[in-house]
Amino acid sequence: MHSRLLFLIFIFACSVTFAQEREERDSMKYETEELVITGTRTYEKIIDIPFSVTRVDKKELDFGKKVSAKNVLADVPGLFLQSRYGNKDIRVTIRGYGTRSNTGVRGVKILQDGIPESEPDGETVIDAIDFTSLGGVEVVKGNLSSIYGNSPGGVVNFLSDIYFPKNFITSNNQYGEFGFLQNGGKVGIQNSDFRFFMSYNYRNLKGYRNHSGEYGHLVNTVYEGYLGTKSTISLYGNYVRGINRIPGSLTKEQVDTDPMQARDIAISQDFRNESKKGRLAVKFKTMFGKDNSSELEVTGYGGVKDYIKTDDESYMISNRNSFGALLRYTNKTRLGNMDNMFTVGMDYAFQSGPRTFFDNINGKKGLTVNDQFEDIQSSLGFYVEDHYEIIKNKSNVFFSSRYDMVSLSKSSMQFHGFTDTSRTFNNFTPKLGINYKLTPYIALYTSYGIGVDIPAVSELDNNYTTSNTKYTLNPDLKPQTSQNFEFGLKGNILNKHSEFMRKVKFELTFFDYVVRDEIVPFTINQNTFFRNATRTNRLGLEAGFMCEPVEGIELVTNYTLTDFKYQDYHAVIQGPSGNITEEYNGNYVPSIPRHILNFILNYEFELSENFNGLLQWDCDYLSKMYANDRNTDVAPGYFYGNVMAGINFNVGKLNTILYFGTNNIFDKRYIGYINVNDFFGRYYETGEPRSVYSGLNVSYKF
Numbered sequence: 001m002h003s004r005l006l007f008l009i010f011i012f013a014c015s016v017t018f019a020q021e022r023e024e025r026d027s028m029k030y031e032t033e034e035l036v037i038t039g040t041r042t043y044e045k046i047i048d049i050p051f052s053v054t055r056v057d058k059k060e061l062d063f064g065k066k067v068s069a070k071n072v073l074a075d076v077p078g079l080f081l082q083s084r085y086g087n088k089d090i091r092v093t094i095r096g097y098g099t100r101s102n103t104g105v106r107g108v109k110i111l112q113d114g115i116p117e118s119e120p121d122g123e124t125v126i127d128a129i130d131f132t133s134l135g136g137v138e139v140v141k142g143n144l145s146s147i148y149g150n151s152p153g154g155v156v157n158f159l160s161d162i163y164f165p166k167n168f169i170t171s172n173n174q175y176g177e178f179g180f181l182q183n184g185g186k187v188g189i190q191n192s193d194f195r196f197f198m199s200y201n202y203r204n205l206k207g208y209r210n211h212s213g214e215y216g217h218l219v220n221t222v223y224e225g226y227l228g229t230k231s232t233i234s235l236y237g238n239y240v241r242g243i244n245r246i247p248g249s250l251t252k253e254q255v256d257t258d259p260m261q262a263r264d265i266a267i268s269q270d271f272r273n274e275s276k277k278g279r280l281a282v283k284f285k286t287m288f289g290k291d292n293s294s295e296l297e298v299t300g301y302g303g304v305k306d307y308i309k310t311d312d313e314s315y316m317i318s319n320r321n322s323f324g325a326l327l328r329y330t331n332k333t334r335l336g337n338m339d340n341m342f343t344v345g346m347d348y349a350f351q352s353g354p355r356t357f358f359d360n361i362n363g364k365k366g367l368t369v370n371d372q373f374e375d376i377q378s379s380l381g382f383y384v385e386d387h388y389e390i391i392k393n394k395s396n397v398f399f400s401s402r403y404d405m406v407s408l409s410k411s412s413m414q415f416h417g418f419t420d421t422s423r424t425f426n427n428f429t430p431k432l433g434i435n436y437k438l439t440p441y442i443a444l445y446t447s448y449g450i451g452v453d454i455p456a457v458s459e460l461d462n463n464y465t466t467s468n469t470k471y472t473l474n475p476d477l478k479p480q481t482s483q484n485f486e487f488g489l490k491g492n493i494l495n496k497h498s499e500f501m502r503k504v505k506f507e508l509t510f511f512d513y514v515v516r517d518e519i520v521p522f523t524i525n526q527n528t529f530f531r532n533a534t535r536t537n538r539l540g541l542e543a544g545f546m547c548e549p550v551e552g553i554e555l556v557t558n559y560t561l562t563d564f565k566y567q568d569y570h571a572v573i574q575g576p577s578g579n580i581t582e583e584y585n586g587n588y589v590p591s592i593p594r595h596i597l598n599f600i601l602n603y604e605f606e607l608s609e610n611f612n613g614l615l616q617w618d619c620d621y622l623s624k625m626y627a628n629d630r631n632t633d634v635a636p637g638y639f640y641g642n643v644m645a646g647i648n649f650n651v652g653k654l655n656t657i658l659y660f661g662t663n664n665i666f667d668k669r670y671i672g673y674i675n676v677n678d679f680f681g682r683y684y685e686t687g688e689p690r691s692v693y694s695g696l697n698v699s700y701k702f
Contacts, residue, residue, distance in 0.1 A: 037114065038138040038157040040385065040398070041147055042295075042330050042343055050398050050433030050445035051144075052078065052488060052509045052542065056137040058161065063614055063646035063659045065174060065693045066131040067182070067205070073156070075598055075618070077507065077544035077558035078141045082591070082673040084246070084685055090126065091591075091673065094141050095511060096538050096564050097153025097453065099591045100521045102528050102675060103273075107453045107480075109144065109151035112158050113222065113236055115281050115301055116324065120349040120377040121408055122150040123456040127275055128238045130220045132172050133186050133199035135161035141542070142511065143451040143484040146400040146431035149347065149381045152451030152482055160222045162197045164188045166701045172201070176693030179206025179213070194225040208688055209247045211262035211271070216242020231286035236301075239278040246271035249675035249682040252633070259669060259686035265312050270363025272310055279303035279322075293333060299326040305353075311527075315360040320353035320375065338389040345383050352376040354413060369414070373421075373472065375457055376409040391436075398433040398447070408457050410472045421472050423460065425479055427452040442491035451482040455519055455530060463529035465572045465579065478517040478532050486511040503548040513538040518589075520571075520629065522677035533629075534568035536589060556600035564589040571629065587631045591674040595623040595637075613647035614659075627674050627683035635684065638670035646695075657697040664690045 035043040039053045046053045054076050065071055068090050070081040080093040090105075092098050097107030105124040110117040118124040138157040145152050167189050174182040184201035198221040205214045223235040247262030248271060254261060265271075281301035288294050302323035309316045328345040355375050359366030385400035409422040431449025438444065460473040467476050488509035495502055515536040521528050541561040548554050569584040588594075598620050606612040619641035627633040646659030664687070672687025 036138050038111070038155050039140045039144075040343075040387070040400075041328060041345065042341065044387075047437070047441050047443050047490065047492065048396065048435060050396075050435040050447050052141040052486065052490075052507065054139045054141070054507075054544075056139070058135050061131075061134050061136075062648070062657060063616075063695075064644055064661060065176065065663070065695070067180070067203070068131070069126055069129070069156075072131050072134065072137060073139065074620075075556065075558065075600060076139050077598070078509070078540075078542035078560050079139065080560070080592070080596060083688075084673045092126075092156065093592065094153040095513065095540060096515075096536075096562070096589060096592060099589065099676065100459075100519050100530065102521060102523070106456065107151070107153040109148045109155040110158075111155065112238070113160055114157060114283075115236060115279075115299060115326075116347075116349065118150075119322070119456075120324075120351055120379040120406065121456040122454060123458060125275070127216070127242065128218065128220070128240045128277070128279070129158045130184075130199050130201045130218050132174075132182070132184060132201055133161055133197075133220060135159045135163060141509075142447070142486055143431065143449050143482065145427070145429040145451040145453075146402045146449055147383055147385060149379065149402060149404045149427075149429075150406070150452065150454055152453045152480070152484065160197055160220060161186075161188070162195055162222050162224060164190065164195075164197075166190075168699050168701045170697060170699040172695075172697050174693060174695040177691040178208045179204065180691075180693060181205075184218075192226070194223065196224075197222045203242075207245075207247075208691070209260050209262060209686070211245050211247045211267050214242065214244035216240060216244075218242075227286075230288065230292065231284070234283040234285075236281040236283070237279065241276045243272060243274045246273065247685070249673075249678060250684050250686075251681045252684065255671075255684045255686060260689075263682075268362060269312055269360050270310055271312075272308075272363075274308040275306070277303060277305040277307075289331075293331060295328075295330045297326070297328045300324070310360050310363060313360060314370070315358040315365045316355060317358075317365075318353065318355045318375070320351050322349070322351035324349035335388065338392065339387075340389065341387040343383075343385045347381045347383075348379070350378045372413040374409070374411040374413055376411065377407070377457060379404060379406045381405070393437070393440075395434065395436040398435075399431070400449075401428070401430040403428050404452075406454055408454075408460065408473065410457060410460070412472060423473050423475075425452075425454045427454070427479070439491075441493060442489075444487075444489055446485075446487045448483075448485045451484050453480040453482075453519065455479065459519065459521075459530045461527075461529060463524075463531075465531065474530075476532075477519065477530055480515060480517050480519045480532075482513050482515040484511070484513050499551060501547055501549055502551070503546075503554075505544075505546040507542070507544045509542045511538070511540050511542075518566075520569075520677070522571075522679065523675060523682075524679040531571060533566050533584070534570070535566070536569075537563075537565055537567050538589075539563040552604045552606075554600075554602040554604070556598070556602075558596075558598040560596040562592055562594055562596075564592055566629070569629070582630070584629045584631075587629060588626050590626040590628055590631075590676050593622040593625050593637065595621070597621040610650040611647070613645070616642075616644045618642040618644070625671075625674060628677050633681065633683055635671035635674055638668055638687075639666075640664045640668045640670065640687075641666060653701050655699040655701065657699075658695070660692075660694045662690065662692050664688060666690070 039049045082091040110124040141154045181204045186199035201218045219239045248266035283299040285297040305320040307318040330343045357371040381404040383402035404427045406425045411421045433447035435445040490507040517532040518536045543559045601617045603615040621639045623637040644661035667690035670687045673685040
């Protein structure tokens with residue numbers, strides 16, 4: 001009902017605008033937005049895309065602590081991030097997608113320079129991104145399954161800092177409490193024939209909780225060569241090696257006693273993740289035809305991933321090889337005097353390798369192989385999209401559709417007789433969007449589409465409720481499907497001739513999602529299993545507002561309202577005297593606050609042509625969150641604030657950036673991460689206490 005009503009409002013608003021065309025004020029100028037590629041896989045202005053799209057620009061990334069994606073994305077409206085213990089293992093949630101993950105990212109596609117970091121089954125570990133060397137981040141919120149496949153929550157694309165005006169070499173250094181040390185360097189070289197960028201980053205972090213240390217090495221490199229004026233060839237490489245220790249989730253009583261403690265068994269069994277992986281990719285892009293109306297892009301990539309993971313019972317070693325290919329063809333033409341852009345593409349990804357389980361003996365690998373299987377994942381997807389201008393310079397209709405075939409296999413490498421080892425998913429995901437410009441840079445938009453989120457291999461382990469245990473993959477767990485509607489208003493206005501409210505940027509989005517067979521986690525001991533809830537309704541509102549009331553002052557306010565409830569959910573629960581069925585109809589989805597409010601005040605000052613700086617106050621309020629489907633255990637709401645001061649000083653070819661900051665300045669105690677539906681009530685991981693940090697970056701430009 002809400003969806004139909006808002007759609008009628010959209011049509012009415014367009015009709016009123018048709019009837020009452022008004023001339024723009026001569027004194028008002030509109031800011032030309034940067035092009036983004038993530039929302040449609042072709043370059044478009046944000047104002048022209050009928051989805052909620054946000055770009056984090058490079059200037060917002062120059063100052064401040066850069067440890068995890070939370071430091072980079074925390075101020076994007078509608079995004080909710082939970083860090084387990086302050087480092088890279090982070091849960092990214094967009095409109096409820098991603099809450100089921102207790103490690104890594106689900107339901108949200110992660111890209112680096114347009115190349116998938118996500119595995120073929122949708123699981124992603126964000127450990128190959130150098131957050132100190134980004135040129136920007138593009139975030140599309142909402143269902144993009146019709147373009148990217150397994151991404152009903154949206155897409156996050158981390159972009160390397162490849163487009164720099166001058167050659168440079170930079171030393172990056174960050175220091176802080178809890179043993180935080182991050183050092184590295186980067187170099188950029190460019191001329192008329194090519195661009196080259198390379199970064200190296202080393203991190204050491206003791207952690208604010210016991211047994212939560214981390215260290216790692218990370219290398220990222222990009223080469224972009226120009227083959228004439230119409231073609232480019234790009235090479236991408238990354239390598240990461242590191243280890244992070246896991247303190248484990250706590251009960252409420254343990255948090256109240258000592259929130260910084262680790263579980264005893266996490267220490268004695270040395271819970272940790274070790275990773276060593278690398279990837280190489282090549283991308284060729286060319287334009288041809290009359291007025292360069294056609295564009296072809298071909299990408300190939302391959303990688304090697306080695307993991308070690310320990311828990312209370314097992315010492316797991318995983319070795320995987322992966323490769324993939326992306327193909328896109330775009331044609332721009334005119335149909336009936338209107339612009340039209342047609343795109344067709346193909347994505348392929350394959351990953352395979354053994355996983356071997358040994359006994360975990362005080363953090364060391366035991367001698368006996370308890371289980372060994374070959375993990376094989378493959379996905380093949382074809383998509384088409386068309387953007388047709390239905391009203392000249394006013395309105396466009398966007399249609400996209402995709403068909404995916406995903407095969408997951410878990411083949412035993414030990415003799416146990418015949419077992420069915422595979423699951424295959426075939427998904428068709430269409431989407432329709434319409435935008436209408438009230439002015440050149442204020443637009444209404446709406447969209448409706450089907451989203452699909454298949455379970456990852458790690459989510460398909462059998463559990464005590466599985467109907468048939470002869471399968472090595474749970475035959476009962478279904479893909480999560482959704483009907484996704486959104487309606488919004490966005491704008492970006494620059495009044496160059498005014499000293500008051502010179503810049504205003506805003507976005508307001510309402511969404512109404514109906515999710516069927518939602519994949520829900522539940523944890524027994526250290527093992528997380530998954531089941532389906534029949535139906536969930538997700539209503540929400542995302543609002544973002546940025547303005548520059550006077551020169552040098554920038555105000556940002558973001559607000560998110562969520563109303564996510566189970567409508568039909570009957571769960572089989574293991575009880576003392578056997579299995580029982582519980583009903584959770586009408587309960588709120590756990591690990592999602594109903595209210596998220598973010599406020600940022602920036603003061604940019606300039607003392608001379610070569611000396612400027614930034615003062616920042618950043619604060620957040622999050623309302624309470626439930627920790628389980630019963631809604632009996634609660635993480636209280638909280639408010640915290642951060643401050644930061646930085647200066648930027650130029651002397652000739654030398655540039656120095658120096659900054660200091662304090663996170664959680666009031667030293668609030670809060671729950672930073674929820675381990676959903678833990679059988680023993682170990683739901684909670686405390687957030688970071690007050691911490692002071694500083695940074696010094698020195699660049700030489702030539």
